[in-house]
Amino acid sequence: MYRSHFIADVTPEYDGKEVIWAGWVHLLRDLGGKKFIILRDKTGLGQVVVDKNSSAFGISQELTQESVIQVRGIVKADKRAPRGIELHAEEITLLSKAKAPLPLDVSGKVKADIDTRLRERVLDLRRQEMQAVIKIQSLALKAFRETLYKEGFIEIFTPKIIASATEGGAQLFPVIYFGKEAFLAQSPQLYKELMAGVVERVFEVAPAWRAEESDTPFHLAEFISMDVEMAFADYNDVMQLLEKILHNIVKTIKEEGKEELKILNYEPPEVKIPIKRLKYTEAIEILRSKGYNIKFGDDIGTPELRILNEELKEDLYFIVDWPSDARPFYTKSKSENPELSESFDLIYKFLEIVSGSTRNHKREVLEEALKKKGLKPESFEFFLKWFDYGMPPHAGFGMGLARLMVMLTGIQSVKEIVPFPRDKKRLTP
RNA sequence: GCCGCGGUAGUCUAGCCCGGUUCUAGGAUGGGGGCCUGUCGAGCCCUUGACCCGGGUUCAAAUCCCGGCCGCGGCGCCA
Numbered sequence: 485m486y487r488s489h490f491i492a493d494v495t496p497e498y499d500g501k502e503v504i505w506a507g508w509v510h511l512l513r514d515l516g517g518k519k520f521i522i523l524r525d526k527t528g529l530g531q532v533v534v535d536k537n538s539s540a541f542g543i544s545q546e547l548t549q550e551s552v553i554q555v556r557g558i559v560k561a562d563k564r565a566p567r568g569i570e571l572h573a574e575e576i577t578l579l580s581k582a583k584a585p586l587p588l589d590v591s592g593k594v595k596a597d598i599d600t601r602l603r604e605r606v607l608d609l610r611r612q613e614m615q616a617v618i619k620i621q622s623l624a625l626k627a628f629r630e631t632l633y634k635e636g637f638i639e640i641f642t643p644k645i646i647a648s649a650t651e652g653g654a655q656l657f658p659v660i661y662f663g664k665e666a667f668l669a670q671s672p673q674l675y676k677e678l679m680a681g682v683v684e685r686v687f688e689v690a691p692a693w694r695a696e697e698s699d700t701p702f703h704l705a706e707f708i709s710m711d712v713e714m715a716f717a718d719y720n721d722v723m724q725l726l727e728k729i730l731h732n733i734v735k736t737i738k739e740e741g742k743e744e745l746k747i748l749n750y751e752p753p754e755v756k757i758p759i760k761r762l763k764y765t766e767a768i769e770i771l772r773s774k775g776y777n778i779k780f781g782d783d784i785g786t787p788e789l790r791i792l793n794e795e796l797k798e799d800l801y802f803i804v805d806w807p808s809d810a811r812p813f814y815t816k817s818k819s820e821n822p823e824l825s826e827s828f829d830l831i832y833k834f835l836e837i838v839s840g841s842t843r844n845h846k847r848e849v850l851e852e853a854l855k856k857k858g859l860k861p862e863s864f865e866f867f868l869k870w871f872d873y874g875m876p877p878h879a880g881f882g883m884g885l886a887r888l889m890v891m892l893t894g895i896q897s898v899k900e901i902v903p904f905p906r907d908k909k910r911l912t913p
Numbered sequence: 914g915c916c917g918c919g920g921u922a923g924u925c926u927a928g929c930c931c932g933g934u935u936c937u938a939g940g941a942u943g944g945g946g947g948c949c950u951g952u953c954g955a956g957c958c959c960u961u962g963a964c965c966c967g968g969g970u971u972c973a974a975a976u977c978c979c980g981g982c983c984g985c986g987g988c989g990c991c992a
Contacts, residue, residue: 517950536950549943564951585923585944593954594924594942599984604924655990671992696991697914703991787988829992836992884992909984 486554486579492527496568499561505530505571506554506579508610509547511591519544521573523555524610528743531570532557540573550582550590550607598900605913609903616744617893617901620737621885624892625689627736628710631729637685637712642675644668644691648863655695657705668693671882673814674867676713677843680878681870684715689885699908700786701897702835704886706906713880718842719826722879723761723802726830726838731755737892750894753799759830760801762792767803770795781807789834800891804828813853816842826879832891840881847871 487506494503507525521532521544532555534544540555547553557573588596588604590611601608608614629639645661646669656667672688679686692709714722734752737745745751768778771788774795778788784803793799808817808825818824830838844850847868851861861868886898899905904913 511954513952513955515949515952515955518952520952520955522953531953533951562951564953566953587923589924589943591954596924597984599920600924692992694991697989698991699914699986700988700991701986707992709992783991785988785991839992882992887992 487525490527491523491525491530494530494559494569494571496561498559498569501559502556502574503559503571504554504556505532507552508590509549509551509553509582512547512549521547521553521555523553523571526615529566531565532573532576533560533570534573534576538573540576543576543578544573546578546581547576548582548584549586550610551578552580552582553578598897602899602905602910603913605904612747616741616747617889617895618903619744620741620748620892621889621901623737623741624733624888625710625885627733628689628729629687631732632685632687632712635685635725635728637687637714638683640676640679640683640686640688641690642669642672642679642688647866655697657693657695670694671709672711673812673882674864676711676880677814677878678867678870680713680715680880681875684876685713687712697908701899702887702890704898704902704905704907707898707902708885710883710885710888711880712840712882713878715876715878717879718877719804719828719840719879722840722881723759723804723828726840726881726883727755727757727759730759731757733888733892748893748895752892752894753832755800760796760798761804761828762796762801764803764806764824767792781809783810786834789831789836792831793833799833800830802828802830811841813850813857813859814841814843816844816849828881830883832887835887835890837887837891838881838883840879842877842879845871845875845877 485504488504491505491507505523505525507523509521510524510529511522513520517536519534519541521534523530523532534540554577555571555573556575557571559569560572561569586607588600588607590607592611596604596608609618645659645666647666656670659666659668669692671692672690676686676688688711689708691706693706695705696703712722712725714725734755737752765780767784768780768782771778771784771791774791776788776791778784784792804827805818805824806827806829808815808823811825811827815825815827818826825841827841828839829836844853850868850871854861854864886901889901890896890898893901895901899907
């Protein structure tokens with residue numbers, strides 16, 4: 485047994501009791517006749533006192549920052565100590581010594597720039613700020629799952645090695661698969677739709693890959709996608725579901741992630757339901773009024789989204805009813821106006837964080853849409869076949885976890901947020 | 914991919930524009946040693962260590978010019 489208690493679990497009621505802590509040496513202070521070790525574990529920081537007359541004094545001379553140690557000692561309630569308690573060491577065991585000097589400061593005294601941080605990433609992730617990010621992300625995923633379970637959804641897993649592109653547009657990473665060419669999946673889209681035709685309501689949290697030449701603070705080549713698909717539903721239904729999910733995520737983080745938000749010195753935006761719905765046609769009118777020469781069918785890029793953010797005075801809103809031509813083949817066109825589709829993006833400031841739609845659920849419509857986009861239906865037979873055997877109307881969306889975390893932490897770069905980012909410039913660590 | 918900006922001790926930086934003189938480069942933090950028995954990013958003393966790579970201009974290059982490599986931001990592509 486390496487530890488009897490986590491640091492945060494030891495309160496003044498433990499006064500006089502023997503406990504064992506284990507963790508990392510966060511800071512050392514040597515006052516000659518007395519040393520103070522600030523020890524860090526996953527629950528936070530605690531102070532260890534090593535008296536000159538203690539049997540642990542000798543070994544305490546060898547400690548370096550970030551060394552992993554185990555401390556057995558007696559708890560003292562003392563109002564001079566952080567949190568009113570400290571551990572007086574009787575025995576210290578050095579479990580793993582850290583080399584000095586550290587390549588990056590973990591204590592927070594000296595900042596490091598992002599290149600250094602990503603190079604020395606495991607040390608960087610031990611900083612309090614990054615620990616807070618990791619914990620907030622876990623809370624977000626917990627709330628996401630809990631909300632969906634409550635709504636009757638089932639968590640699934642779909643293939644990540646695929647035979648061809650699913651949507652067109654995005655570039656793929658090829659892999660060699662038993663002598664054949666295959667690709668890393670850019671999305672779970674087609675398989676989650678099929679699974680909605682099996683168990684109706686499904687979600688998946690898994691990586692996806694895009695070989696785009698994007699080089700921005702908000703793009704990754706490998707990203708975690710939070711996907712939802714729902715049978716017997718249309719895009720209005722899944723937008724409402726999304727509102728509920730986001731509301732619960734923010735609520736959970738504000739309630740259970742107080743300490744972490746405090747460390748980040750950030751407050752996530754409130755999710756006001758209903759979230760504003762701006763039609764694509766309304767959006768381009770606003771942009772035209774600001775001098776943008778944008779025509780029906782054009783994408784709304786980052787510069788334009790920045791303008792909309794200013795004009796709308798809204799940080800979180802939907803853009804709905806996108807041109808059909810701008811959306812993938814599986815997106816359903818509106819019956820009353822086939823040039824528009826039952827689709828939406830959720831925008832946070834200038835970032836698209838969610839994309840969703842009502843899907844086509846009839847084979848002949850899918851085939852027509854594929855041909856219209858210059859794609860061969862034969863290439864999608866693995867998908868189309870199942871629409872011969874009863875496929876319900878369905879709708880869904882995909883949300884990028886890292887971009888959601890931009891909203892939840894206030895950190896303005898996904899490469900900082902993701903523990904080991906893979907982008908245009910990075911393949912290690 | 915295009916454009917712009919940047920690269921100085923382990924880490925973060927001052928100096929660069931107006932080449933030296935004040936630079937055989939200053940500070941902070943860290944590393945090593947010492948003092949300090951209540952510190953709280955401890956304090957004090959001693960010590961330690963650097964101009965990304967190549968070429969050019971010049972009496973002289975951290976500083977100016979060219980190329981390379983790496984990083985950041987904007988755009989394109991795009992979730």
